[in-house]
Amino acid sequence: MNNSPLLQATALCKSYRSGLDTITVLKNVDLSVQPGEMSAIVGASGSGKTTLLQILGTLDQADAGRLSFRGLELTGKSEPQLAGHRNAHVGFIFQFHHLLPEFSALENVMMPGLINGRPQAALKKKALDLLDRVGLGERVQHRSGQLSGGEQQRVALARALVMDPALLLADEPTGNLDAASGQRVFALLRELSENLGLAVIMVTHNMELAASMDRCLTLADGNLR
Numbered sequence: 001m002n003n004s005p006l007l008q009a010t011a012l013c014k015s016y017r018s019g020l021d022t023i024t025v026l027k028n029v030d031l032s033v034q035p036g037e038m039s040a041i042v043g044a045s046g047s048g049k050t051t052l053l054q055i056l057g058t059l060d061q062a063d064a065g066r067l068s069f070r071g072l073e074l075t076g077k078s079e080p081q082l083a084g085h086r087n088a089h090v091g092f093i094f095q096f097h098h099l100l101p102e103f104s105a106l107e108n109v110m111m112p113g114l115i116n117g118r119p120q121a122a123l124k125k126k127a128l129d130l131l132d133r134v135g136l137g138e139r140v141q142h143r144s145g146q147l148s149g150g151e152q153q154r155v156a157l158a159r160a161l162v163m164d165p166a167l168l169l170a171d172e173p174t175g176n177l178d179a180a181s182g183q184r185v186f187a188l189l190r191e192l193s194e195n196l197g198l199a200v201i202m203v204t205h206n207m208e209l210a211a212s213m214d215r216c217l218t219l220a221d222g223n224l225r
């Protein structure tokens, strides 16, 4: 088990039916991710990138194929078991970041830890540190609804990291970021991957960013290469 990859997806298939048509989004997709590995996924709009990330994160189910984490099978697990897996090991950043607009940046970042009953003082320290590292040290008390789109994305990143996930799944997290903020986010992720073994799978349209990851995979016609 210790030699197992962090995440192993084997022959994932996914189709959607709309009316009489069936759209095949994933055709036998294989993916193996090692601890600390940073992977970019690129592909045209509608090619299935979000679908793939949701399946890799157990938020959606493949029609066929298998998924395992550190050698443990996730396929066929109950929803409470999968929720436990996600809580313990996976951080998500969605295209629509789902921050709570009436809560401060700090409260939003602390939220996953509050829900999981983490001790507050340590949680707050961690959240403040992460906000500082994404360049929002001066904005921690701002209501998230008052922050710019790029600032909100960085809050969402800090929130995704606050529980120390082993795997970060990010769906176009730098879409609204200027170049400097994008660089800062990338530097933080690289540091976490090198020092803590955080594995990152990031969907992006930023080819420069994709090229600076450990590998760049393209999703096209249901195949990941």
Ligand SMILES: Nc1ncnc2c1ncn2[C@@H]1O[C@H](COP(=O)(O)OP(=O)(O)O)[C@@H](O)[C@H]1O
Residues within 6 Å of the ligand: 016, 017, 018, 023, 025, 043, 044, 045, 046, 047, 048, 049, 050, 051, 052
């Ligand atoms: N819940 C759904 N029901 C039906 N079709 C869907 C659903 N989700 C996604 N699709 C379709 O699957 C394809 C892939 O979508 P998506 O994974 O969002 O692609 P991407 O993130 O690469 O833009 C698209 O054609 C989309 O319309």
Ligand SMILES: [Mg+2]
Residues within 6 Å of the ligand: 049, 050, 051, 095, 171
């Ligand atoms: Mg998408």
